[in-house]
Amino acid sequence: MECILAILPQYTPYVITLVALIFLVEQISYLKRKRFLPGPTLVLPFIGNAISLVTNPTKFWDNQSSLAKSTPLGISTNYIIGKFIVYIYSTELSHKVFANVRPDAFHLVGHPFGKKLFGEHNLIYMFGQDHKDLRRHIAPNFTSKALATYTWIQQRIILKHLKSWLQKADGKSIPLRILCRDMNLETSQTVFVGPYLSSEARDRFNVDYNYFNVGLMKLPIDLPGFAFRNARLAVQRLVDTLTVCAEESEKKMQNGDEPTCLIDFWMQENLRCKAKIAEKEGNGNDSDYLKGFNYDHKELGGHLFDFLFAAQDASTSSLLWVIALLDSHPHVLEKVRSEVARYWNPESDDELIAAEKLREMKFTEAVAREVVRIRAPATMVPHIANQDFPLTDNYVIPKGTIVFPSVFDSSFQGFTEPDRFDPDRFMEERQEDRLYKRNFLAFGAGAHQCVGQRYAINHLMLFIAMFSTLMDFKRDRVDGCDDIAYVPTIVPKDDCKVFLSQRGKRFPSLV
Structure with missing residues (x-):
């Protein structure tokens, strides 16, 4: 040991030289791409500015936005874990990225290290005919009939959780982020796979989803004991659980039962397509056009997880901002309560809001859309450049760059007084949703635009209607409580702490 220690100093200059060389090469490579x-x-070798991103993501992305906004092009750069990144402030350039998701341009990744977490065959990584076929096959899951079925499920779970929130509050302020997340997780589970999850399976599911959620915000160290590894393994278990649900749904749909959840509607369509394939093959006809609609249980399990991820954290973010924004805008809250009262009386025997009545609540929908605009849950939609891509006349994005179109920044471009919470902008009289449609990117654009956005808006509307009607609430305000925190979607910094009490004489019973 003493001999080794005696020799080591001789190699110190070489080690220092090697480190310096690595730093220099990486620095030159970064500056060449940055231009x-x-x-x-x-930037630090390999890790770049990853530490500042992980320790204070709000400050990191605010800085990227400010830098991009300060230039005519609306672009800024950085370097994270060996990856050169480009941040896009400009709405038009964001649309250019969304419109060029294809093998020789951009590939949607959803998360900088998402492929390691979600696997190669996630819906967001597909493009071309396979992606078109899958979206066509998903469509029956969001018909009016399907959405009406989900509406009853959503309301029962919202009511159940609001009642439990009142019990937890008991005169003191409580943070709602985890409570909203738990409510949304139960909603997603029940809407997507309904009766096919036992209570024991739900408990395991919740634990694994928490592992996944924590790992999203950690460095991608895929070694035992690290949060990222725990998240990756949890995703595999979650997909396995959802695969079993698909198998059980197929048995039920083969018996001719009515669909009661999303996987039933999907499996009903899957069985219909299988029958057509068998018929055409039996007649010797070409059935290739149908084969894109025939998925095995494992594939369906993976796609169900995609839905769960898309619905879960984004919805939690929006629900929290609903509460924060209604609390700070009491005139909007009163307009919501007045409108809901015309269509729903929780103290009557008609305990739930019918789907056709929900569609009549135009101001409540305007509030939901304005919340999503002013606080877009997923502030950026990461893509990766598969090839060098000419983004502007004088800048080519290098191959391998992770590109972050900012849907959050786009939401503040074009609209009248964009920093103001103003649901009336979405009403028929003003129609800003049509005038500035290109700037409303919270649900994406192009081929990968969110297929479940009507479901998401319905869920937000139901929560707004029920929470406003059944609850009196007041924020437990402190300095900075409405600042943005990334978890990974954006939420109020204080996790939305509120005082809650029951409003009205009767709390609807569960049905």
């Missing part, structure tokens, strides 16, 4: 765009001049 004239704003961004840090010096």
